[in-house]
Amino acid sequence: MSNVGKRKIRVLIAKVGLDGHDRGAKIVAHNLRNAGMEVIYTGIRQTVNQAINAAIQEDVDVLGLSFLSGDHMVLVPKVMQGLKEKGRQDVKVLVGGIILKRHIPELIKMGVQKVFLPGTPPNEIVRYIQQNTGRS
Amino acid sequence: MNKIIDSLGQWENTTLKKVLDKSPEREDVFKTESGIPVKRLYTPLDLEDIDYESELGFPGEYPYTRGVYPTMYRGRYWTMRNYAGFGTAEDTNKRYRYLLEQGMVGLSMAFDLPTQLGYDSDDPLSEGAVGRVGVAVDSLADMETIFDGIPLDKVSTSMTINAPATVLLAMYIAVGEKQGVPQKKLMGTTQNDILKEFIARGTYIFPPEPSIKLVLDIVEHCAQHIPRWNTLNIAGYHFREAGANAIQELAFTLADAITYIEKAQERGLEVDYFAPRLSYSLGCYMDLFEEVAKYRAARRLFARIMKDRFQAKDPRSYLFRIFTGSCGSTLVTQQPISNIVRVTMHALMGILGGDQAIHTACWDEGYALPSEDSARIALRTQQILAHECGLCNTIDPLAGSYYVETLTNEIEKRASDYLKKIDDMGGMLRAIENGFVFREIQKSSVKFQERVDSGERVIVGLNKFVMPEEKDVEEQDIFEVHEEVEDLQKEKLLRVKAERIESDIKQTLSRLELAIDRDENLMPYIVEAVKCYATIGEICGVMRQKWGEFRAPAYI
Numbered sequence: 001m002s003n004v005g006k007r008k009i010r011v012l013i014a015k016v017g018l019d020g021h022d023r024g025a026k027i028v029a030h031n032l033r034n035a036g037m038e039v040i041y042t043g044i045r046q047t048v049n050q051a052i053n054a055a056i057q058e059d060v061d062v063l064g065l066s067f068l069s070g071d072h073m074v075l076v077p078k079v080m081q082g083l084k085e086k087g088r089q090d091v092k093v094l095v096g097g098i099i100l101k102r103h104i105p106e107l108i109k110m111g112v113q114k115v116f117l118p119g120t121p122p123n124e125i126v127r128y129i130q131q132n133t134g135r136s
Numbered sequence: 137m138n139k140i141i142d143s144l145g146q147w148e149n150t151t152l153k154k155v156l157d158k159s160p161e162r163e164d165v166f167k168t169e170s171g172i173p174v175k176r177l178y179t180p181l182d183l184e185d186i187d188y189e190s191e192l193g194f195p196g197e198y199p200y201t202r203g204v205y206p207t208m209y210r211g212r213y214w215t216m217r218n219y220a221g222f223g224t225a226e227d228t229n230k231r232y233r234y235l236l237e238q239g240m241v242g243l244s245m246a247f248d249l250p251t252q253l254g255y256d257s258d259d260p261l262s263e264g265a266v267g268r269v270g271v272a273v274d275s276l277a278d279m280e281t282i283f284d285g286i287p288l289d290k291v292s293t294s295m296t297i298n299a300p301a302t303v304l305l306a307m308y309i310a311v312g313e314k315q316g317v318p319q320k321k322l323m324g325t326t327q328n329d330i331l332k333e334f335i336a337r338g339t340y341i342f343p344p345e346p347s348i349k350l351v352l353d354i355v356e357h358c359a360q361h362i363p364r365w366n367t368l369n370i371a372g373y374h375f376r377e378a379g380a381n382a383i384q385e386l387a388f389t390l391a392d393a394i395t396y397i398e399k400a401q402e403r404g405l406e407v408d409y410f411a412p413r414l415s416y417s418l419g420c421y422m423d424l425f426e427e428v429a430k431y432r433a434a435r436r437l438f439a440r441i442m443k444d445r446f447q448a449k450d451p452r453s454y455l456f457r458i459f460t461g462s463c464g465s466t467l468v469t470q471q472p473i474s475n476i477v478r479v480t481m482h483a484l485m486g487i488l489g490g491d492q493a494i495h496t497a498c499w500d501e502g503y504a505l506p507s508e509d510s511a512r513i514a515l516r517t518q519q520i521l522a523h524e525c526g527l528c529n530t531i532d533p534l535a536g537s538y539y540v541e542t543l544t545n546e547i548e549k550r551a552s553d554y555l556k557k558i559d560d561m562g563g564m565l566r567a568i569e570n571g572f573v574f575r576e577i578q579k580s581s582v583k584f585q586e587r588v589d590s591g592e593r594v595i596v597g598l599n600k601f602v603m604p605e606e607k608d609v610e611e612q613d614i615f616e617v618h619e620e621v622e623d624l625q626k627e628k629l630l631r632v633k634a635e636r637i638e639s640d641i642k643q644t645l646s647r648l649e650l651a652i653d654r655d656e657n658l659m660p661y662i663v664e665a666v667k668c669y670a671t672i673g674e675i676c677g678v679m680r681q682k683w684g685e686f687r688a689p690a691y692i
Contacts, residue, residue, distance in 0.1 A: 019338075
């Protein structure tokens with residue numbers, strides 16, 4: 001029972017932009033919650049500011065952004081910039097969804113921790129978060 | 137039948153038993169994709185209770201199990217209608233002309249997300265999304281360019297547009313007029329199915345009540361003025377993409393249909409006045425027999441609902457005319473060329489299911505919008521099946537299959553059970569509000585993912601027959617919408633605004649506002665506004681102001 005009193009990993013899953021396809025986001029949220037994390041899902045069609053504010057208010061360790069409609073190269077930089085302005089670069093940003101492999105190095109350069117492509121087993125995402133937040 | 141019972145028993149105890157004793161089967165229980173148990177063998181015993189006349193009948197006759205038309209593909213092939221549209225109006229016009237030259241029969245318009253949500257391209261919320269998943273349409277000027285050189289009296293156009301469907305239909309009417317084609321000659325479809333947007337896909341704008349009012353404005357306007365328009369395409373496809381199984385897909389589609397028909401009746405429309413122009417859309421997943429059975433069950437169950445529940449008299453009201461298409465979620469990004477085989481199966485399901493229009497997805501859709509080459513292959517897939525494979529010589533060729541008929545019955549029964557449950561809750565609007573529909577879909581979605589994760593549900597290239605990443609795919613051929621789209625579109629919008637007469641805009645928009653207050657049919661007012669080049673953002677802006685915006689709850 002060494003986990004007693006220890007804070008659970010807190011994750012915000014967000015759909016930023018106008019796209020409404022959230023099957024993947026919900027599956028990931030479901031799996032993270034089953035793994036014992038505190039998971040908040042924003043619902044679809046969040047603005048960049050809404051997502052950042054929610055992440056800060058909820059004091060999350062991880063912000064997971066799900067994209068399907070090709071707008072990630074425009075929206076991710078805004079999220080990273082917003083977190084920086086609020087001095088919250090400690091929030092780990094993960095990106096998942098329909099992302100071309102050639103975009104990955106650019107996203108990482110922007111400060112994204114990791115990009116998960118379609119077909120990634122949800123448990124791989126669970127493990128990644130557990131190993132990289134220093135909690136379980 | 138007794139003879140068959142005896143000989144079946146004998147087979148089981150001798151021939152079969154000998155083999156089972158030595159080598160067991162691959163699984164203890166076999167199931168369809170949606171979880172219906174599948175027996176080892178189906179025989180005439182399974183069809184014993186089926187009354188041919190009342191359950192199957194003849195094509196073009198009640199209950200339409202075998203098809204909605206008397207000659208089906210012997211008369212004409214299904215409409216090959218592949219979803220397309222991207223970038224600027226010019227880009228899309230070029231792609232449409234290409235597809236029509238290649239033998240595509242009907243257009244299927246994909247709009248970008250700002251258009252689908254009633255925002256202009258220069259709206260801050262549109263940033264990054266202009267021209268991305270479909271073509272950007274701000275004003276009539278864009279629609280004029282899209283259909284430049286495409287005569288609207290020759291081509292039928294299906295528009296995947298929902299919340300602002302009135303605006304896009306109004307623009308289509310206006311383009312027709314400019315081409316000299318009166319609205320009564322227009323052919324096509326507005327998806328116009330807002331209920332499924334609340335459940336899946338998410339391109340709703342207004343709260344449910346005014347949203348349904350807009351749906352019915354189109355239904356009513358077209359019944360009066362555009363006799364060949366499919367006013368409302370009630371879609372299950374999107375439930376499927378969100379994770380629903382085949383039975384839920386069918387049940388929720390029918391529950392939506394029932395809701396629209398009831399709402400139209402409340403508005404004073406007779407069922408036979410509008411129901412003949414309703415059409416339906418169901419997806420194609422990967423279990424061929426289950427999908428074929430689903431289409432057959434859909435026709436029968438719907439005809440029964442129209443007859444018994446709504447007392448429709450016009451036989452055209454009974455027709456469950458189906459537009460089907462590849463579910464994108466069956467396609468993978470691993471070894472993506474293999475997707476061509478999956479898509480071929482989708483088309484085959486639609487054909488064996490007797491559907492009226494088919495969309496075949498492109499192999500590269502897991503990455504981005506299709507390239508011209510991949511779009512052509514998707515079209516060729518349908519053409520090969522139509523012309524080379526002998527699929528279209530007889531009607532409903534899987535009828536009488538012990539298995540397919542059993543599955544058809546089972547799907548009808550299970551979908552009816554869902555409908556009963558929804559009725560007991562007080563109808564579909566209630567079932568959406570109380571989260572039932574979301575939870576059901578989410579349950580199936582999770583179950584599917586667990587089966588994939590455990591390897592029980594094989595996806596070739598993803599969880600079996602996997603290749604090392606570097607040998608998997610070359611991304612350089614993947615199509616990307618050019619970067620300048622957003623700027624080009626904003627410039628065009630500025631030009632349009634500079635050239636139009638502002639007082640016309642003010643006047644038509646205030647007339648629209650007044651019509652909203654008086655609860656009139658808004659179609660004529662929107663047509664007037666788009667003709668003056670009022671933008672989609674301006675028109676939807678008036679409605680946003682009057683009705684407010686809706687936010688659906690998020691369930692996980």
